[in-house]
Amino acid sequence: MGKPEFIGKKSKAAGGWGALRSCGKKLLASGAPLSGAVAMLKANQPDGFDCPGCAWGDPEHGSSFEFCENGVKAVAWEATDKRVGPDFFARHTVSQLRTWTDYELEQQGRLTHPLRYDASKDTYVKATWDEAFAEIGGILKGLDSPDRAEFYTSGRASNEAAYLYQLFVRLYGTNNFPDCSNMCHEASGIALEAAVGIGKGTVTLEDFEKADAIFVIGQNPGTNHPRMLGDLRRAALRGARVAVFNPVREKGLERFADPQDKLEMLTGGSTAIASEYYQVNVGGDMAAIRGMAKAVFAADDAALSEGRPSVLDHGFLRQHTSGLAEYRAAVEATSWELIEHQSGLSRSQLEHLAQIYIESDRTICTWAMGVTQHRHSVATIREIASFMFLRGNVGRPGTGLCPVRGHSNVQGDRTVGINEKPPAAFLDALEKELGVAMPRRHGHNVLAAIGAMLDGTAQAFIGLGGNFARATPDSALIAKAMRRQKLTVNIATKLNHSHLLPGEVSYVLPCLGRTEIDRNAKGVAQIVTVEDSMSMVHGSGGINKPASPELRSEVGIIAGIAAATVGSEVVDWPSLAQNYDGIRDLIARTIPGFHGYNERVRRPRGFRLYNAVDHRVWNTATQRATFSSDALPRATEHQQALGEQGLFVLQTFRSHDQYNTTVYGLDDRYRGIYGERRVVFVNPDDLAEIGASAGDRVDIIGRHDDGHERIAESFRVVPYDLPRGSVAGYYPELNVLVPLSTAGELSDTPTSKSVLVSFRPALQRDAA
Numbered sequence: 092m093g094k095p096e097f098i099g100k101k102s103k104a105a106g107g108w109g110a111l112r113s114c115g116k117k118l119l120a121s122g123a124p125l126s127g128a129v130a131m132l133k134a135n136q137p138d139g140f141d142c143p144g145c146a147w148g149d150p151e152h153g154s155s156f157e158f159c160e161n162g163v164k165a166v167a168w169e170a171t172d173k174r175v176g177p178d179f180f181a182r183h184t185v186s187q188l189r190t191w192t193d194y195e196l197e198q199q200g201r202l203t204h205p206l207r208y209d210a211s212k213d214t215y216v217k218a219t220w221d222e223a224f225a226e227i228g229g230i231l232k233g234l235d236s237p238d239r240a241e242f243y244t245s246g247r248a249s250n251e252a253a254y255l256y257q258l259f260v261r262l263y264g265t266n267n268f269p270d271c272s273n274m275c276h277e278a279s280g281i282a283l284e285a286a287v288g289i290g291k292g293t294v295t296l297e298d299f300e301k302a303d304a305i306f307v308i309g310q311n312p313g314t315n316h317p318r319m320l321g322d323l324r325r326a327a328l329r330g331a332r333v334a335v336f337n338p339v340r341e342k343g344l345e346r347f348a349d350p351q352d353k354l355e356m357l358t359g360g361s362t363a364i365a366s367e368y369y370q371v372n373v374g375g376d377m378a379a380i381r382g383m384a385k386a387v388f389a390a391d392d393a394a395l396s397e398g399r400p401s402v403l404d405h406g407f408l409r410q411h412t413s414g415l416a417e418y419r420a421a422v423e424a425t426s427w428e429l430i431e432h433q434s435g436l437s438r439s440q441l442e443h444l445a446q447i448y449i450e451s452d453r454t455i456c457t458w459a460m461g462v463t464q465h466r467h468s469v470a471t472i473r474e475i476a477s478f479m480f481l482r483g484n485v486g487r488p489g490t491g492l493c494p495v496r497g498h499s500n501v502q503g504d505r506t507v508g509i510n511e512k513p514p515a516a517f518l519d520a521l522e523k524e525l526g527v528a529m530p531r532r533h534g535h536n537v538l539a540a541i542g543a544m545l546d547g548t549a550q551a552f553i554g555l556g557g558n559f560a561r562a563t564p565d566s567a568l569i570a571k572a573m574r575r576q577k578l579t580v581n582i583a584t585k586l587n588h589s590h591l592l593p594g595e596v597s598y599v600l601p602c603l604g605r606t607e608i609d610r611n612a613k614g615v616a617q618i619v620t621v622e623d624s625m626s627m628v629h630g631s632g633g634i635n636k637p638a639s640p641e642l643r644s645e646v647g648i649i650a651g652i653a654a655a656t657v658g659s660e661v662v663d664w665p666s667l668a669q670n671y672d673g674i675r676d677l678i679a680r681t682i683p684g685f686h687g688y689n690e691r692v693r694r695p696r697g698f699r700l701y702n703a704v705d706h707r708v709w710n711t712a713t714q715r716a717t718f719s720s721d722a723l724p725r726a727t728e729h730q731q732a733l734g735e736q737g738l739f740v741l742q743t744f745r746s747h748d749q750y751n752t753t754v755y756g757l758d759d760r761y762r763g764i765y766g767e768r769r770v771v772f773v774n775p776d777d778l779a780e781i782g783a784s785a786g787d788r789v790d791i792i793g794r795h796d797d798g799h800e801r802i803a804e805s806f807r808v809v810p811y812d813l814p815r816g817s818v819a820g821y822y823p824e825l826n827v828l829v830p831l832s833t834a835g836e837l838s839d840t841p842t843s844k845s846v847l848v849s850f851r852p853a854l855q856r857d858a859a
């Protein structure tokens with residue numbers, strides 16, 4: 092039997108002509124190819140707009156083409172000439188639209204008018220902004236406690252929108268701030284705060300030009316942070332070692348053809364990125380790092396016993412760290428047998444990687460969801476930091492810890508106050524500024540918000556961007572939670588599934604996109620600001636004509652809801668909405684590091700927020716860089732799966748034609764998938780255990796024993812190079828299998844990378 096029609100050739104390398112062809116296709120599909128192409132020349136430029144894609148940094152002296160294929164998709168997606176307005180909803184009921192796929196909904200175009208759900212017609216009808224603000228404000232005021240409302244933030248919100256949102260919500264009286272970082276880098280923030288005293292990365296883009304070794308852990312930059320491949324390629328070309336830990340062989344980490352390199356483009360050439368590529372077991376990164384540390388300590392003993400210099404940075408360890416002895420004891424107490432079994436890597440492989448680390452004077456570790464979406468993610472990231480302390484690889488040029496953020500301003504949103512556990516100092520500053528008391532009780536993160544929405548404690552959901560119902564786990568339970576609300580409000584640019592789960596009263600409020608000009612009443616174009624993974628804060632000013640004259644900016648919408656809910660006596664929302672400099676002045680007065688905000692953000696490329704680690708100042712409990720001595724988990728889900736016939740550990744990930752829950756297309760050319768999203772990648776040697784062949788349809792059964800049945804129906808099997816016992820597939824389709832009941836220790840992040848599942852032949856022949 093031939094190869095199933097949807098399985099095709101994988102690209103030879105990431106980037107290259109394939110990327111340009113894909114950009115061309117997306118621009119043409121947007122219906123505005125010319126304006127889209129022109130807009131790209133302003134992407135990530137000092138006088139342009141910040142790409143609404145990921146949070147990779149912009150080089151000090153960038154080129155005129157500072158964008159990648161996924162940046163083009165994000166901009167073309169926003170600049171589409173397709174529209175979703177009252178007439179669209181006159182033709183479709185919400186129940187009908189709920190049966191559409193994410194891709195089909197995204198293809199409908201930009202929202203054009205404020206919309207109110209009309210239950211009698213089961214569809215959305217046009218509303219006015221004033222009606223919307225008044226009714227939303229009325230319902231919020233009518234709740235018997237502000238803690239009955241959940242205020243969600245997606246990482247696309249600008250600093251100005253996020254700051255105004257937190258100001259409104261805290262004046263309203265709650266800290267219920269579920270936000271998308273709860274589902275992505277929450278573990279990074281918690282671990283880094285404890286280890287180095289700041290919940291952010293410590294590297295700059297320039298550090299990538301100086302590093303001798305870069306460890307890329309649980310990350311797929313080729314799809315999720317494509318311009319990072321440029322930095323890795325330059326490092327590889329100058330001889331730096333790029334060592335990869337990833338259960339999946341990702342094309343972008345194997346070879347990259349830089350579209351800006353004429354020779355590679357003319358010759359069809361490409362550059363090898365990874366010098367070492369290890370397919371670690373799912374959730375096995377902590378064991379792998381622990382193994383490398385064990386090898387470093389052994390190498391140090393050998394060196395000292397042979398009278399050679401120590402391989403450890405004793406100056407740094409003595410002067411700047413605490414807990415080394417406890418860490419060393421924990422490492423030595425960890426057996427090679429457990430390390431090899433849990434990591435899936437051999438002792439000699441880990442000793443080889445340790446040697447690369449020892450031979451490198453300047454090392455960087457980068458990571459993403461492959462590290463942060465497990466039960467033991469906080470411990471894993473503490474382990475990465477502890478390993479890096481051994482040779483003083485933090486707080487000096489060419490070194491550091493780099494959690495690479497997925498959404499363009501997810502880090503900025505946390506910096507300006509989107510935090511259900513706000514620091515007391517921040518609340519003190521707000522109280523001093525506003526002269527009114529701020530809520531001190533900690534609020535809800537994503538999991539707590541969902542719990543409250545399910546058990547009826549919460550009665551209102553406000554979404555500042557995002558696609559809450561698709562980004563969160565346990566999709567069937569989320570749908571119930573949303574429909575139980577008295578009020579649901581979604582501020583968005585395009586139609587998505589969350590809008591189709593209306594509460595009793597439901598509004599969809601269309602906002603300007605990042606690429607669109609945001610003029611105030613005087614016609615003055617306003618800028619917003621964002622913060623990338625390197626703590627660089629820079630300005631962004633739209634250049635495209637808004638998709639509809641009815642659109643309002645995120646700031647304008649928040650100001651309207653705030654004025655209708657808490658009044659404008661304490662905060663003059665309308666004037667702040669007319670001049671964002673006022674919001675930035677408020678930020679400068681209430682958050683350290685933003686002094687002279689309005690002047691500094693207008694400098695080309697903006698400014699880097701103060702990071703104490705740059706100065707080797709550690710705002711930790713010990714005022715020192717702090718080792719951890721956590722034990723490895725007794726058993727990961729992957730080990731469990733390897734120990735039971737028919738049990739597998741599933742990781743969810745993105746295709747190359749998707750950005751978070753936004754599905755731009757149905758292809759995943761780096762993995763050789765075309766026109767299909769309901770696929771499950773399986774190691775060829777596991778097919779027999781599943782009882783399926785390539786292309787067969789299977790149902791995937793959730794195996795977390797918490798009383799909820801979870802089934803993902805009719806997925807097609809794809810034989811793929813993965814560790815035995817592990818399988819993989821796309822979210823949001825597979826989020827139906829991710830249980831709310833399992834979450835990261837301390838982080839409460841859903842464990843989307845380690846979900847226990849089994850298989851059965853599909854009961855339904857065609858796609859569910």
Ligand code: SF4
Pocket residue numbers: 142143144145146147157158159160161162163315316317318319
């Ligand atoms: S790397 Fe990220 S920020 Fe840069 S252009 Fe691509 S998607 Fe946008």
